[in-house]
Amino acid sequence: MSEVVFTVAIDGPAAAGKGTISRAVAERFGFAHLDTGALYRAVGVKGGDPILAAQTLEAADLQRGDLRSLEAGQAASRVAAIPEVRAALLEFQRRFARRDGGAVLDGRDIGTVICPAAEVKLYVTASAGIRARRRWLELGGEAGPKPFEAVLAEVVERDERDMNRADAPLKPAEDALIIDTSDLSIEEAVAAAVAAVIAARAASQGE
Numbered sequence: 001m002s003e004v005v006f007t008v009a010i011d012g013p014a015a016a017g018k019g020t021i022s023r024a025v026a027e028r029f030g031f032a033h034l035d036t037g038a039l040y041r042a043v044g045v046k047g048g049d050p051i052l053a054a055q056t057l058e059a060a061d062l063q064r065g066d067l068r069s070l071e072a073g074q075a076a077s078r079v080a081a082i083p084e085v086r087a088a089l090l091e092f093q094r095r096f097a098r099r100d101g102g103a104v105l106d107g108r109d110i111g112t113v114i115c116p117a118a119e120v121k122l123y124v125t126a127s128a129g130i131r132a133r134r135r136w137l138e139l140g141g142e143a144g145p146k147p148f149e150a151v152l153a154e155v156v157e158r159d160e161r162d163m164n165r166a167d168a169p170l171k172p173a174e175d176a177l178i179i180d181t182s183d184l185s186i187e188e189a190v191a192a193a194v195a196a197v198i199a200a201r202a203a204s205q206g207e
C-alpha cells in the first residue's frame with residue numbers, strides 16, 4: 001500500500017528558526033526532514049569548481065563538522081547564486097519532497113521552486129537584528145569569536161545576496177503562511193507550524 005505523500009515547505013532567511021521548527025514538525029508527524037541549506041554549505045566548503053562539487057555531492061560531504069560555521073554559510077550563499085549548482089541539486093530535493101510517508105524541507109526556494117505543490121508552505125522570518133543576536137549567542141556571545149556588529153553585517157549581506165539573486169531568490173510563496181518569530185518563543189513558533197500542518201492534513205483528508 002502506498003503511504004501518504006505530504007510535503008511541508010519551510011523557507012526563510014538565515015537564523016529565523018527554520019531548522020528548529022522543521023525538526024520539531026518532522027518529529028511530531030513522523031516525516032523525514034531535509035535541511036537543504038546543508039547541501040549548499042557542503043558545496044561551498046568542498047572547494048574546487050562548485051558546479052562539479054554539486055554534481056558529485058556525496059553523503060559523506062554532508063557529515064563534515066564545519067558546515068554550520070558562518071564562513072560555510074557565506075560560501076553556501078555565494079555558490080547558491082550559480083544556476084548550474086541549483087540545477088544539480090534540484091532533482092534530489094524534489095524526490096525527497098514527494099517520498100512516501102511525508103517530508104519537511106527547509107531552505108530558501110522550497111515553496112517557490114522545489115515543491116510549489118507542497119501541502120503546507122511556511123515562510124519563517126524575524127528582524128535582522130534579532131536573527132543576528134541569536135546567531136551571535138549561538139557562537140558564544142561576548143566570549144565568542146566575533147563582535148555582534150560583525151555577525152549582523154554577515155546576516156544582512158547574506159539576506160541581500162539570497163533575496164536579490166536572479167535564480168530562485170528568497171521570497172515567500174504567494175500562498176505561504178508567514179510566521180514572524182521576532183517576538184515568539186520556540187514553543188509558540190512550533191505550535192503555529194504544527195497547527196498549519198494539522199489544518200492542511202484535515203483539509204486533504206476531507207477531500
Ligand code: DC
Pocket residue numbers: 014015036037038040041073076077080081106107108109110158162
Ligand atoms: O539555511 P542555511 O543558512 O543553511 O543556508 C545557507 C545558504 O545556502 C543560504 O544563505 C542560501 C543557500 N540556500 C539556498 O540558496 N537555497 C536553499 N534551498 C537553501 C540554502
